[in-house]
Amino acid sequence: MRISDIASGLISMCVVFGVAGCGGSSSDQGATTVVAASGVGATGSGSTSGSAGTGGTAVTVASAHAASAQETVAHAAAPIDAVSSTGGADTVVAIVSPSGTIEADLHATAHVSVTFATNDGSTATELNLITKAASLPAGWSYASSTMPCARVNTGTTCSLMLDYAPTVAAPAGQFTLAYSYTNDAAQVELGYATIAYLPISHNAYVINNQHSTMSRCAVASSGDITSCSSVAAPLLSQAEQITLHGSNVYIADTSVVWICGLAPTGLTNCASFSGGLTGPEGIAFSGSNAYVVNSTGSISKCAVGTSGTLSACSTTTLAGTDNPHAIAVYGSTLLVANVGNNAITECTLDASGNPTNCTTADTSGLTNEPVGLTVLGSTLYVTNSQVVTAVLQCTFGSNGLLSGCADSGARGFTSGFGVTFIGNDAYVPTPYDNAIYRCSVASNGTLSHCANASSAISTFAYPIGILLF
Structure with a gap:
C-alpha cells in the first residue's frame, strides 16, 4: 500500500x-x-x-x-450492560444495580450504582469515565465516584453512583455511559453501559364523604392535584378509607367493604363484601389476612383469596377501643385509632394472626381525636382531627410497640384525615378545607412546607380518603 x-x-x-x-x-x-x-x-x-x-x-x-x-x-451503539471494542477477554464490564429499567416517582430519587470489574480477573488500568455530567438526561446526575481508577481487577473494583430524580412526566428513555481503559496487553479499549429509565406519574382517587362520590385526579409534575373527574365508582354511603392491596382497591364503607379492580380509566368490577362486618371504618393487610376495624370496636380478621376476595371472617372484640376510625399493621403489631378516648390501641398478633394482649399505646399524650394511621417504613404517622399538631410522627421500639410520638412539623391546615406518601411528598386530605394538602418529607421523616395542592379544584366535598398510585 x-x-x-x-x-x-x-x-x-x-x-x-x-x-x-x-x-x-x-x-x-x-x-x-x-x-x-x-x-x-x-x-x-x-x-x-x-x-x-x-x-x-x-x-x-x-x-x-x-x-x-x-x-x-461509544454512542454509535447502545447494547445493554457493557462491552469493550473487542468484546473478548481482558474486558472491563459495567454492572448496573438495580438491573432492568430504573423507575422513580416524580419528585423522588432513585439511587443507581455502576461497578466496574474485569471479566477474566486480569488487571486493567487507567479506567476513565467519558460521559460528562452535562450529557446526562434530565433528572440524572452523578452522586459520587471513585473514578478515574488506576487499577481494576477481581479484587479491586471501581464504582460510580448516580441519582435519578425526575421532576416532569416524560416517556421512557435510555442513555449510554461511555468509559475507556487500558487492558493487560497495554491496549486502550472502550466500554459502554446502557441504562433504561422511566419517570412514574400518578393518579389520585379521592373519596368525597359528603356527596358519597369519588373523584379521579391527575398528579401534575409540580405535585399538585389537577384535572379531576367523577369516577364510576360503586354506590358509596359515607365511605371513609380507600387503600390498594395487590391489584385490588378496597373501600371501607358504612356497612360493606367494596373490592374493585383497577384500570387506566378507573375502578372496575366492584363487588361488595359484608361477611359479618359491623360498620367497617378501615382495613389493613398482613400476609394472607385482612383486618377490618368496625365501628362497634371489634376487629374482623378475614382470609384474602388469590384474586383479592375476602372470606371466612372471625371477629374479636378489643378492650379499650372507643369510636375507632383507622387501623394499621406494623410487623406483628396491630394498631387502632380511637376518636372517643383520644388513644391508640395496640395489640400483638399471635401465630394464627389473631390480636392479643391489647393495651393503650405510648403516644406521648399528643393524640387528640386520631382519625388516620399510616405506616411508612418504621414510622407511624397519626393524623389528629382537632389540634394544631395535625400529624404526629411516632416511632416503634425494638419490641415492635410504639415508643413515643412527636410533632411531625406539618402546618397550614386543620383536621387532616390520614396521610399518603409518594416519594418525598406527603398528601393529607383536609375535609374542613375541601382540599388536599401536600408537604415535603425530610430525610428524618418530618413534614414541612405544607400547601394546598388542590387549589384549582372546586369539586371536592369533604374529602376524607385518598389513594395515590
Missing part, C-alpha cells in the same frame, strides 16, 4: 471521529492515545504512528481529542 493511501485513510478516520487538527505530517510529535476501531488496539507515538494489534486496525489520535473520539464511538 502506498504511503499516500495510508495518510488519506487516517485523515478520513479523523473526520469520522471529529478530531480537529488530526492528520498532520508524520513528523508531528507528542503523546498519543490509541483507539481500536475493531479487534485489539495498538499503542504508539506521533500523530500517524502506531503498531496494529492482533485482529484489528489501529487508529491513533492526538491525546487532546481522545475523549471526543471515544465518545463518538
Whole structure:
C-alpha cells in the first residue's frame, strides 16, 4: 500500500471521529492515545504512528481529542450492560444495580450504582469515565465516584453512583455511559453501559364523604392535584378509607367493604363484601389476612383469596377501643385509632394472626381525636382531627410497640384525615378545607412546607380518603 493511501485513510478516520487538527505530517510529535476501531488496539507515538494489534486496525489520535473520539464511538451503539471494542477477554464490564429499567416517582430519587470489574480477573488500568455530567438526561446526575481508577481487577473494583430524580412526566428513555481503559496487553479499549429509565406519574382517587362520590385526579409534575373527574365508582354511603392491596382497591364503607379492580380509566368490577362486618371504618393487610376495624370496636380478621376476595371472617372484640376510625399493621403489631378516648390501641398478633394482649399505646399524650394511621417504613404517622399538631410522627421500639410520638412539623391546615406518601411528598386530605394538602418529607421523616395542592379544584366535598398510585 502506498504511503499516500495510508495518510488519506487516517485523515478520513479523523473526520469520522471529529478530531480537529488530526492528520498532520508524520513528523508531528507528542503523546498519543490509541483507539481500536475493531479487534485489539495498538499503542504508539506521533500523530500517524502506531503498531496494529492482533485482529484489528489501529487508529491513533492526538491525546487532546481522545475523549471526543471515544465518545463518538461509544454512542454509535447502545447494547445493554457493557462491552469493550473487542468484546473478548481482558474486558472491563459495567454492572448496573438495580438491573432492568430504573423507575422513580416524580419528585423522588432513585439511587443507581455502576461497578466496574474485569471479566477474566486480569488487571486493567487507567479506567476513565467519558460521559460528562452535562450529557446526562434530565433528572440524572452523578452522586459520587471513585473514578478515574488506576487499577481494576477481581479484587479491586471501581464504582460510580448516580441519582435519578425526575421532576416532569416524560416517556421512557435510555442513555449510554461511555468509559475507556487500558487492558493487560497495554491496549486502550472502550466500554459502554446502557441504562433504561422511566419517570412514574400518578393518579389520585379521592373519596368525597359528603356527596358519597369519588373523584379521579391527575398528579401534575409540580405535585399538585389537577384535572379531576367523577369516577364510576360503586354506590358509596359515607365511605371513609380507600387503600390498594395487590391489584385490588378496597373501600371501607358504612356497612360493606367494596373490592374493585383497577384500570387506566378507573375502578372496575366492584363487588361488595359484608361477611359479618359491623360498620367497617378501615382495613389493613398482613400476609394472607385482612383486618377490618368496625365501628362497634371489634376487629374482623378475614382470609384474602388469590384474586383479592375476602372470606371466612372471625371477629374479636378489643378492650379499650372507643369510636375507632383507622387501623394499621406494623410487623406483628396491630394498631387502632380511637376518636372517643383520644388513644391508640395496640395489640400483638399471635401465630394464627389473631390480636392479643391489647393495651393503650405510648403516644406521648399528643393524640387528640386520631382519625388516620399510616405506616411508612418504621414510622407511624397519626393524623389528629382537632389540634394544631395535625400529624404526629411516632416511632416503634425494638419490641415492635410504639415508643413515643412527636410533632411531625406539618402546618397550614386543620383536621387532616390520614396521610399518603409518594416519594418525598406527603398528601393529607383536609375535609374542613375541601382540599388536599401536600408537604415535603425530610430525610428524618418530618413534614414541612405544607400547601394546598388542590387549589384549582372546586369539586371536592369533604374529602376524607385518598389513594395515590
